Amino acid sequence: MDTAPGTLRKTPLNAVHRELSAKMVAFGGWDMPVEYSGLISEHMAVRQAAGLFDVSHMGEFTLEGPGALSFLQRVTCNDAAKLTVGQAQYTALPLPNGAPADDVILYRKGESSYLMVVNASNTEKDLAWLRSQEPRDCELADRSDAYALLALQGPRAQEILQGLTSIDLPQVRYYHFAEGTVAGAPATVARTGYTGEDGFEIFVGPDAAADVWRAISAAGAERGLKPAGLGARDTLRLEAKMCLYGNDMDETTTLIEAGLGWIVSLADGKDFPGRPVLESQKQAGASRKLVGFEMVGRGIARHGYPALMGEQAVGAVTSGTYAPYLQKNIGLVYLPAVRSAVGTEFDVDIRGRRVPARVVPTPFYKRAK
Amino acid sequence: MYPDDRRYTKDHEWVQLAGDRATVGITDYAQKQLGDVVYVELPEVGRALKAHEPFGTVESVKAVSELFSPLTGEVVEVNAGLPGAPEGINADPHGGAWMIRLKLADPAEAEGLMDAAAYTALVAAEEK
Numbered sequence: 001m002d003t004a005p006g007t008l009r010k011t012p013l014n015a016v017h018r019e020l021s022a023k024m025v026a027f028g029g030w031d032m033p034v035e036y037s038g039l040i041s042e043h044m045a046v047r048q049a050a051g052l053f054d055v056s057h058m059g060e061f062t063l064e065g066p067g068a069l070s071f072l073q074r075v076t077c078n079d080a081a082k083l084t085v086g087q088a089q090y091t092a093l094p095l096p097n098g099a100p101a102d103d104v105i106l107y108r109k110g111e112s113s114y115l116m117v118v119n120a121s122n123t124e125k126d127l128a129w130l131r132s133q134e135p136r137d138c139e140l141a142d143r144s145d146a147y148a149l150l151a152l153q154g155p156r157a158q159e160i161l162q163g164l165t166s167i168d169l170p171q172v173r174y175y176h177f178a179e180g181t182v183a184g185a186p187a188t189v190a191r192t193g194y195t196g197e198d199g200f201e202i203f204v205g206p207d208a209a210a211d212v213w214r215a216i217s218a219a220g221a222e223r224g225l226k227p228a229g230l231g232a233r234d235t236l237r238l239e240a241k242m243c244l245y246g247n248d249m250d251e252t253t254t255l256i257e258a259g260l261g262w263i264v265s266l267a268d269g270k271d272f273p274g275r276p277v278l279e280s281q282k283q284a285g286a287s288r289k290l291v292g293f294e295m296v297g298r299g300i301a302r303h304g305y306p307a308l309m310g311e312q313a314v315g316a317v318t319s320g321t322y323a324p325y326l327q328k329n330i331g332l333v334y335l336p337a338v339r340s341a342v343g344t345e346f347d348v349d350i351r352g353r354r355v356p357a358r359v360v361p362t363p364f365y366k367r368a369k
Numbered sequence: 370m371y372p373d374d375r376r377y378t379k380d381h382e383w384v385q386l387a388g389d390r391a392t393v394g395i396t397d398y399a400q401k402q403l404g405d406v407v408y409v410e411l412p413e414v415g416r417a418l419k420a421h422e423p424f425g426t427v428e429s430v431k432a433v434s435e436l437f438s439p440l441t442g443e444v445v446e447v448n449a450g451l452p453g454a455p456e457g458i459n460a461d462p463h464g465g466a467w468m469i470r471l472k473l474a475d476p477a478e479a480e481g482l483m484d485a486a487a488y489t490a491l492v493a494a495e496e497k
Binding site for chain 2: 023034035038039040231234235298299300302321322324329351
């Protein structure tokens with residue numbers, strides 16, 4: 001995955017990150033900020049005030065034309081027919097084995113016009129997969145270079161953004177979006193995010209990105225806003241038990257195993273790859289299940305560490321971290337479904353040392369409404 | 370900026386010598402590379418260590434890093450307060466967040482380690 005720095009792609013905000021002396025890392029082929037002032041303080045800012053993230057590395061596809069909805073009903077697993085114009089939906093691109101090629105957010109921008117936001121590292125794969133599914137009577141285009149994407153997340157996100165935007169934000173409900181301006185630039189503002197907090201994802205043209213970033217930073221400075229990097233993004237999403245593609249799910253884990261049955265629609269008209277597998281797992285249950293755990297003993301579980309019951313390796317940790325808000329060591333693990341109930345005890349093999357852990361309810365963190 | 374009252378390793382640890390005793394910790398550069406430290410595991414008193422042998426781990430939210438004994442000797446003291454307050458490694462890496470004290474097998478072995486000027490040059494090269 002690591003490539004020489006010279007070959008990494010840069011978002012339109014790369015120079016801004018460097019001005020802020022961010023610690024930069026290679027992520028999915030991109031040169032991205034992992035932290036600015038420190039991961040824990042950034043994480044806490046998002047929980048208690050607000051954080052501003054550059055997520056411009058995400059890919060964006062547009063799908064336009066009279067055949068768009070019927071194509072989406074064939075390639076995504078959630079029911080795209082339920083989307084009204086101005087609404088967004090969490091969904092996935094299932095493969096014939098019931099595993100996702102990717103998890104995506106779908107935005108209905110017009111009667112027959114959709115925007116799909118995909119994981120950065122999957123952009124090319126997703127585009128090839130979608131083309132192989134033969135869109136008919138609609139145009140599929142990779143528009144990733146046409147968008148910068150900023151995420152403003154946290155309990156004070158709305159008051160920070162409201163002074164900068166033409167959009168009446170309280171009118172924008174969760175998983176809805178509106179078009180308008182932010183800091184004078186044309187923008188699409190969605191009430192979505194990957195942190196477990198209220199907040200917005202803001203699509204702007206690449207040339208406007210730096211000005212919009214600076215305007216939000218200035219408006220947020222007195223309200224506790226901090227720039228936040230991919231490090232905090234990962235710990236925030238894990239506290240909220242949001243799956244990370246490539247860690248918690250991939251082309252070998254079905255959507256039901258990953259706990260994403262709620263985005264698998266068996267409605268009439270849904271005819272997507274893997275439907276038979278997912279339908280039977282939805283009814284009969286999958287043999288393994290992604291569950292949340294807390295470490296009982298001292299130690300931090302990390303991606304790939306084995307889960308042991310007795311002498312038997314029964315699964316593997318997919319994500320694990322110190323959780324800054326909860327001040328606990330938490331993670332996600334695939335366990336046999338019959339041994340995955342809340343309270344189940346197992347050990348994590350931490351570099352040769354067995355450390356006790358226990359299955360707990362998820363999400364680990366849920367914000368007060 | 371690196372204190373010249375001690376020596377340094379290429380693994381970004383410092384060693385402060387007093388006779389046949391050596392106090393060991395990680396450098397300011399090392400803690401900055403790690404980020405917020407949330408876990409540290411130190412050895413038992415009495416453990417015999419060879420130079421370059423792992424003696425513990427330090428973990429930030431994002432990364433796991435092994436600690437290597439800079440010299441050969443026996444652990445005669447560990448900083449017992451550190452595992453309960455690992456954030457001290459970020460706050461005071463060259464002072465309060467020392468990790469272990471060794472009774473050295475051969476104090477002359479320390480002459481192979483870098484002085485502050487050589488270590489400062491190493492860090493400057495890595496930061497490029």
